[in-house]
Amino acid sequence: MTRKDVLVLEDLLGTNKQIAAEIRRELGSRGILGVNLLSSPGSGKTTLLEGLADRLKSRHRIAVIEGDIETERDADRIRAKGVPAWQITTGGACHLEAKMVGPVLARVPADIDILFIENVGNLVCPAAFDLGESLRCVLLSAPEGDDKPAKYPQAFLTADVLILTKSDLIPYLTFDPGKAAGEALLINPRLKVFRVSALRGEGMDELASFFVNALRERRAGRA
Amino acid sequence: MTRKDVLVLEDLLGTNKQIAAEIRRELGSRGILGVNLLSSPGSGKTTLLEGLADRLKSRHRIAVIEGDIETERDADRIRAKGVPAWQITTGGACHLEAKMVGPVLARVPADIDILFIENVGNLVCPAAFDLGESLRCVLLSAPEGDDKPAKYPQAFLTADVLILTKSDLIPYLTFDPGKAAGEALLINPRLKVFRVSALRGEGMDELASFFVNALRERRAGRA
Numbered sequence: 001m002t003r004k005d006v007l008v009l010e011d012l013l014g015t016n017k018q019i020a021a022e023i024r025r026e027l028g029s030r031g032i033l034g035v036n037l038l039s040s041p042g043s044g045k046t047t048l049l050e051g052l053a054d055r056l057k058s059r060h061r062i063a064v065i066e067g068d069i070e071t072e073r074d075a076d077r078i079r080a081k082g083v084p085a086w087q088i089t090t091g092g093a094c095h096l097e098a099k100m101v102g103p104v105l106a107r108v109p110a111d112i113d114i115l116f117i118e119n120v121g122n123l124v125c126p127a128a129f130d131l132g133e134s135l136r137c138v139l140l141s142a143p144e145g146d147d148k149p150a151k152y153p154q155a156f157l158t159a160d161v162l163i164l165t166k167s168d169l170i171p172y173l174t175f176d177p178g179k180a181a182g183e184a185l186l187i188n189p190r191l192k193v194f195r196v197s198a199l200r201g202e203g204m205d206e207l208a209s210f211f212v213n214a215l216r217e218r219r220a221g222r223a
Numbered sequence: 224m225t226r227k228d229v230l231v232l233e234d235l236l237g238t239n240k241q242i243a244a245e246i247r248r249e250l251g252s253r254g255i256l257g258v259n260l261l262s263s264p265g266s267g268k269t270t271l272l273e274g275l276a277d278r279l280k281s282r283h284r285i286a287v288i289e290g291d292i293e294t295e296r297d298a299d300r301i302r303a304k305g306v307p308a309w310q311i312t313t314g315g316a317c318h319l320e321a322k323m324v325g326p327v328l329a330r331v332p333a334d335i336d337i338l339f340i341e342n343v344g345n346l347v348c349p350a351a352f353d354l355g356e357s358l359r360c361v362l363l364s365a366p367e368g369d370d371k372p373a374k375y376p377q378a379f380l381t382a383d384v385l386i387l388t389k390s391d392l393i394p395y396l397t398f399d400p401g402k403a404a405g406e407a408l409l410i411n412p413r414l415k416v417f418r419v420s421a422l423r424g425e426g427m428d429e430l431a432s433f434f435v436n437a438l439r440e441r442r443a444g445r446a
Contacts, residue, residue, distance in 0.1 A: 008231045040263045041346050041375055042367025069347065071374050092377070094317070094347035121375070123264050124292065124317035124345050143366035143389065144265025151294050152264055152344065154315070166366065172395055 016129055019098035023105060023132025033114045033215040036131050038155050039139035041121030044165040044198055046074045048139065049116055051198035053081040055208035060113040060215070065104050067096040067120045074118060084109070095119065095126040113215055127154040134218055135211075137161040138184075142169045146180035149187055156184045161192045163207065168197040239352050242321035246328060246355025256337045256438040259354050261378050262362035264344030267388040267421055269297045271362065272339055274421035276304040278431035283336040283438070288327050290319040290343045297341060307332070318342065318349040336438055350377040357441055358434075360384040361407075365392045369403035372410055379407045384415045386430065391420040 027034045037045045049064055056062050064085040066074040075087035086104045088096065096119050108115060117133065119126040138159040140148055143166060149156045156162065162184050164177050181193045194210070196203035250257045260268045272287055279285050287308040289297040298310035309327045311319065319342050331338060340356060342349040361382040363371055366389060372379045379385065385407050387400050404416045417433070419426035 005231060005235065008228060012228065040265060040344070040367075041371055042263060042364070068374055070376055073370060073374065094345075120347070121263070121371075122317075122345060122347050124343070125348065141265070141366065143364065143392065144263075147296060148264055148344075151291055151296065153293055169366065169392065169395060172392060 013128065016098045019102055020130035020132040023098055023102060024134070026105060027115065027132060027134070028218075030110060030112075031219050032108075032112050033135065033211070033218050034117065034131070034133040035114060035135045035137060035211065036117045036119060036126075036133035037137050037139065038119050038123070038126050038159065039121065039141070039165075040123045040144060043121070043139040043141040043144065045118045045121070045139055046077055047198040048163065048165060048196070049078060049118060050081055051196075051201070051204045052116070052208055052211070053078065053083045055204060056114065056211070057081070057083060060212065061109070061111055062114045062116065063108055063112045065101060065108075065115065065117045067100070067118060069093070069120060090120060093120070094122050094124075095129050096131055097129050098131050101131050114211055123148070123152045123155050127158050135160050135214060137163055139163045139165050140180060140184075141166040142173055142175040142177070146176045146183070149180065149183040153187050156187045156191065159188065159191060161194065161210075164193070164195040166197060166199075167195050167202055168200045236351065239321045242325055243353035243355040246321055246325060247357070249328060250338065250355060250357070251441075253333060253335075254442050255331075255335050256358065256434070256441050257354070257356040258337060258339045258358045258360060258434065259349075259356035260339060260341045260360050260362065261346070261349050261382065262342075262344065262364070262388075263346045263367060266344070266362040266364040266367065268341045268344070268362055269300055270421040271386065271388060271419070272301060272341060273304055274419075274424070274427045275339070275431055275434070276301065276306045278427060279337065279434070280304070280306060283435065284332070284334055285337045285339065286331055286335045288324060288331075288338065288340045290323070290341060292316070292343060313343060316343070317345050317347075318352050319354055320352050321354050324354050337434055346371070346375045346378050350381050358383050358437060360386055362386045362388050363403060363407075364389040365396055365398040365400070369399045369406070372403065372406040376410050379410045379414070382411065382414060384417065384433075387416070387418040389420060389422075390418050390425055391423045
């Protein structure tokens with residue numbers, strides 16, 4: 001990187017941080033828990049959100065912002081669950097930035113409890129961009145392999161929650177969930193770890209309860 | 224993106240293109256087939272290279288440049304196969320650039336036939352950076368889902384070869400290899416498609432033969 005590149009990057013991240021702080025204040029004042037989901041493509045973010053929608057929507061108002069480079073597919077899947085969803089297509093950009101989320105926030109109804117933001121599928125770049133969330137979750141699917149935390153540390157370092165997904169495939173893989181979690185906890189010991197199969201339901205009730213508790217704690221802290 | 228960001232990016236890509244052209248000339252003059260492997264983290268790039276090493280190394284001299292954000296793990300796995308490997312750790316950067324590959328090239332022995340370059344696990348950013356390769360291969364693993372080409376088009380648009388990996392897992396998934404290939408071919412009709420399981424061996428001989436033929440054609444074209 002040249003000196004000029006570094007200055008442009010610092011400028012970009014500085015601006016992002018300011019806008020993220022504004023989003024965090026707005027979500028806080030509206031009592032909304034903001035959750036940013038990060039992972040590689042195909043780790044199961046949308047399927048996880050479908051499973052969480054089934055478990056949360058009867059007692060809580062949830063909404064989803066979908067980030068993708070192209071297509072409205074993920075938002076359509078969420079809407080099919082009866083959950084409001086807005087698609088941001090980045091048109092080439094490899095991550096969401098706070099300035100893309102801000103304008104969508106104005107369209108999110110006032111009475112939402114939890115706003116999930118599904119980032120672009122990319123285990124690297126989204127980690128550098130705060131979106132004003134209260135909780136950052138990184139997903140690692142069993143087929144990706146238990147060696148990924150050490151190879152892609154930034155996402156695991158900046159997350160609050162690690163969700164090991166597609167646990168139903170573990171019998172057909174050499175994936176060791178203990179090793180994956182152990183490597184991630186070496187990078188970031190405060191990670192809360194869940195292991196789920198959104199397809200079969202394993203661990204999904206616990207994960208849904210975790211978000212409900214986080215919402216309660218957040219609102220209690222605000223009171 | 225601001226006007227300043229665009230100028231910096233154009234500058235970066237322009238410089239990359241120049242260095243990539245130099246690498247391409249050097250590989251060409253040395254009769255080396257350069258192959259750039261792109262995919263999400265955990266799509267099986269290193270396992271594919273291990274399987275190709277087993278099939279190619281008795282009759283051809285192959286070498287590998289490994290790109291990772293952190294760790295020497297992938298290079299160690301390749302070296303364990305008796306194949307020379309050099310690790311580039313990008314220390315945060317989400318893709319390889321030609322300027323990172325150039326200095327390593329000086330260390331690649333003169334009599335190498337095929338030089339594989341395993342990019343950083345990222346289906347987005349590496350697609351923008353020519354590394355001077357003759358063949359670009361994009362891997363898509365069955366667990367990632369057959370909807371990925373349309374969502375991450377750039378990698379599929381710029382590749383010469385699509386390798387559908389982890390076919391042994393298809394019985395446990397809803398993955399439709401025909402749909403995945405069809406979506407990719409809509410984006411880029413000149414893609415050559417392979418379906419493999421590096422673990423079980425399915426399709427690996429055909430893929431190895433493809434690279435040997437590509438090497439022959441390249442050298443014949445040069446003669």
